[in-house]
Amino acid sequence: MTPIGSVIPVYPTWAQFARLPAWHARWREWFPFNTGAGNWTFSGRVALYHGLPGLGLPGRSTILVPSYHQGVEIDALLAAGYRVRYYRVDGQLSIDLTDAEQQLDADVSALYVIHYFGFAQPLDPIRRFCEMHRLRLIEDCALALFSRHNGTWLGSVGDLALFSVYKTLPLPHGGFLVTKASQTTRPLPPAPFASTFAQGMDLLHQGLEASSWSQLETWWKRASRGVARMIRWNRNGTIASGGARWDPRLLEYGASPWIVPLMRLMDREVVVGRRRANYAHLAARLRGRASLPFPDLPAGTCPLFFPVMVPDKVAFQQELERLGVQSVNLWDAPHPTCPPALADEVAVWRRHCLELPIHQELSADQVDRVADAVLHVLGSSRSHVETQALTVAASA
Numbered sequence: 001m002t003p004i005g006s007v008i009p010v011y012p013t014w015a016q017f018a019r020l021p022a023w024h025a026r027w028r029e030w031f032p033f034n035t036g037a038g039n040w041t042f043s044g045r046v047a048l049y050h051g052l053p054g055l056g057l058p059g060r061s062t063i064l065v066p067s068y069h070q071g072v073e074i075d076a077l078l079a080a081g082y083r084v085r086y087y088r089v090d091g092q093l094s095i096d097l098t099d100a101e102q103q104l105d106a107d108v109s110a111l112y113v114i115h116y117f118g119f120a121q122p123l124d125p126i127r128r129f130c131e132m133h134r135l136r137l138i139e140d141c142a143l144a145l146f147s148r149h150n151g152t153w154l155g156s157v158g159d160l161a162l163f164s165v166y167k168t169l170p171l172p173h174g175g176f177l178v179t180k181a182s183q184t185t186r187p188l189p190p191a192p193f194a195s196t197f198a199q200g201m202d203l204l205h206q207g208l209e210a211s212s213w214s215q216l217e218t219w220w221k222r223a224s225r226g227v228a229r230m231i232r233w234n235r236n237g238t239i240a241s242g243g244a245r246w247d248p249r250l251l252e253y254g255a256s257p258w259i260v261p262l263m264r265l266m267d268r269e270v271v272v273g274r275r276r277a278n279y280a281h282l283a284a285r286l287r288g289r290a291s292l293p294f295p296d297l298p299a300g301t302c303p304l305f306f307p308v309m310v311p312d313k314v315a316f317q318q319e320l321e322r323l324g325v326q327s328v329n330l331w332d333a334p335h336p337t338c339p340p341a342l343a344d345e346v347a348v349w350r351r352h353c354l355e356l357p358i359h360q361e362l363s364a365d366q367v368d369r370v371a372d373a374v375l376h377v378l379g380s381s382r383s384h385v386e387t388q389a390l391t392v393a394a395s396a
């Protein structure tokens with residue numbers, strides 16, 4: 001297989017607007033944007049940080065958090081002045097409520113759950129658990145915008161929910177905070193123009209890379225260098241959404257005013273429908289040929305990525321990139337506060353789980369390209385039998 005001209009981006013880009021214009025989307029009617037006590041922030045971690053005071057938790061109290069986590073959500077809880085204690089997740093990354101119960105003591109004030117890849121945690125037992133033990137529930141929906149479970153929107157059950165909107169939709173940045181607190185959080189000052197501009201340029205550039213208009217892309221690269229010089233745009237001075245590094249400067253900011261006109265271009269039904277169709281298509285292509293921890297898509301799930309277990313994640317990702325397919329190496333390291341024995345239990349996920357693109361911008365042909373690239377790299381690396389063992393190990 002030879003490298004291919006256009007790139008398949010792992011996140012949606014502004015190429016979407018050429019194909020999926022909604023123009024007048026009534027996005028304020030969609031959950032979570034229709035909630036009275038909702039607020040835009042710069043990103044998901046900023047939403048979490050600013051939502052916490054509304055929960056009224058005792059200062060320095062303990063929040064139960066999962067052993068499989070990104071790390072910045074833990075940083076946000078610590079920065080807001082809380083302690084954390086870890087609970088186990090099972091082989092399918094569902095909360096182990098028996099273990100969570102064993103972690104309880106008088107200091108524990110809240111339970112933090114993460115809906116991984118857009119797949120729901122078992123919300124009914126979780127809600128009962130929180131009621132029984134008088135805990136506040138925090139739903140981390142950073143990876144789960146527009147996902148539902150049994151008709152309930154993820155993020156609508158917890159006392160606080162955070163979303164990382166720019167991961168699902170092509171926005172330069174944008175987190176959203178939903179809280180059951182009676183008072184809305186105070187709006188934050190808009191993100192700096194230079195940061196929004198830089199991130200907007202990235203979305204446009206990635207869109208051009210994805211569209212195989214190589215001439216246009218070359219022109220754009222030249223033009224953007226010129227524009228950057230013109231406005232003395234120094235990227236070191238800008239703030240960026242995403243990433244595993246904790247940057248306290250982000251906490252100062254809400255979303256840019258650009259977000260509102262951009263949201264009008266989105267189409268929720270297309271986003272959910274395409275993501276689901278692309279996920280099912282990729283699952284059908286890879287089933288039985290690659291190690292798939294979540295081959296089936298429950299009704300209502302809006303998946304962010306397609307997780308696959310691969311032998312050597314970093315090398316695999318590089319090989320895919322060479323074939324023009326981007327992927328995400330999610331969460332390769334635990335937070336330093338996670339006890340090593342617990343961290344070890346999810347080490348298989350951290351070492352082997354790679355996330356593939358299935359977003360709304362991709363056509364069935366592009367999903368086929370993703371599948372072909374994965375099968376090619378698998379064929380030229382280790383045997384399928386070996387990768388199959390990874391799923392067994394992850395779900396043990």
Ligand SMILES: Cc1ncc(COP(=O)(O)O)c(C=O)c1O
Nearest residue numbers: 043044045070073140142164242
């Ligand atoms: C589970 C989880 N929670 C919170 C966040 C923070 O979201 P953001 O990057 O929008 O600040 C992330 C980011 O990847 C995440 O994966």
